[in-house]
Amino acid sequence: xxxxxxxxxxxxxxxxxxxxxxxxxxxxxxxxxxxxxxxxxxxxxxxxxxxxxxxxxxxxxxxxxxxxxxxxxxxxxxxxxxxxxxxxxxxxxxxxxxxxxxxxxxxxxxxxxxxxxxxxxxxxxxxxxxxxxxxxxxxxxxxxxxxxxxxxxxxxxxxxxxxxxxxxxxxxxxxxxxxxxxxxxxxxxxxxxxxxxxxxxxxx
Numbered sequence: 001x002x003x004x005x006x007x008x009x010x011x012x013x014x015x016x017x018x019x020x021x022x023x024x025x026x027x028x029x030x031x032x033x034x035x036x037x038x039x040x041x042x043x044x045x046x047x048x049x050x051x052x053x054x055x056x057x058x059x060x061x062x063x064x065x066x067x068x069x070x071x072x073x074x075x076x077x078x079x080x081x082x083x084x085x086x087x088x089x090x091x092x093x094x095x096x097x098x099x100x101x102x103x104x105x106x107x108x109x110x111x112x113x114x115x116x117x118x119x120x121x122x123x124x125x126x127x128x129x130x131x132x133x134x135x136x137x138x139x140x141x142x143x144x145x146x147x148x149x150x151x152x153x154x155x156x157x158x159x160x161x162x163x164x165x166x167x168x169x170x171x172x173x174x175x176x177x178x179x180x181x182x183x184x185x186x187x188x189x190x191x192x193x194x195x196x197x198x199x200x201x202x203x204x
Contacts, residue, residue, distance in 0.1 A: 001047040002031045002066055003055065003098040004111070006085045011036040012078035014043045023129035026072040035134060042134060050095050058114050061121075064100035071109055072127040080122045081111055088115040145176045147184055148203040157186055157198045166191045 009027055016038040018025015028035040035044045052064055073081070085099055096115055103110035103123075112121035161172045165188050175185040183199040 001049060002052050002064070002068075003048055003050050003095075003100055004029070004034070004081075005048050005098050006082050007045050008034040008047060009073070009078040009082040009085075011043045011045055012073075012075045012082070014038060014041050015075050015078075018075070018127070022127055023072060023131055026074045026127045027078045028070060028072050028131040030070040031067055035131070037132070037134065039132075042137065044134070044138065048098055050098060052100070054095055055098070055100055056096075056114055056116055058100075058102070058112055058119050061102050061112060061119070064102060065104055068101055068104045070131070071104065071124075072129070072131060073109070073124050074127055077122060077124045081124075084113055084120045084122055088113050088118075088120065145178060145180070147176055147180045149184060149200055150203055153200050157200060160198070161186065161188050161196065164188055164190065164196050 008029070011034060012027050014036040015026055016024040021039075024037055024039065026036075031047070033044055033046045035042065037043070052066055055064055057063075081099060085097065088096060093116075096113075099111050099113040101109070102112045102121060107125065109124040109126055110121050111124065112119060114120075158172075162168070165172065170188070172186050172188040175187070177184070180202060181204065183201050186198045186200065187195070189195045
């Protein structure tokens with residue numbers, strides 16, 4: 001794979017502010033995936049399925065790197081890469097919605113993209129430090145109930161609850177039914193005793 005699209009960098013919103021632990025203050029980029037965490041939420045996105053050999057040649061630039069040592073892109077640089085990918089004019093070629101790695105050494109990384117008429121790149125000084133080992137936490141253990149929900153409905157409900165609860169650490173309770181045809185229940189209570197309950201129907 002070894003190409004990245006905007007989603008490999010938009011996960012920067014889940015990275016930490018990096019003040020206490022600089023290594024989680026950015027997006028961890030590997031040839032097959034990118035990861036962001038603030039130690040409360042972790043998001044992993046695989047890289048898009050395209051053949052690197054099919055990516056257009058960028059004039060006067062080195063060939064995109066096929067394999068590389070992982071690196072950590074600071075949040076603000078991840079935003080620049082995300083913006084670069086939004087600016088590139090998408091033609092009929094979906095492959096152009098991706099960026100490629102042009103340079104990777106200890107001090108500097110260069111990520112570039114082209115729309116065949118123009119070329120852009122972002123140079124990044126990676127964050128030093130070792131990214132936390134996250135693979136173990138991603139292994140599913142124990143029993144899970146899987147219910148498919150529309151993320152837009154979930155977002156709307158959670159926006160309401162964010163405002164409704166008195167303190168974010170009081171949280172909301174989410175109840176998943178054993179029967180995946182039944183709605184998911186989201187419940188919260190204010191200090192005053194006022195209660196809210198939302199039902200989100202599963203996608204069938």
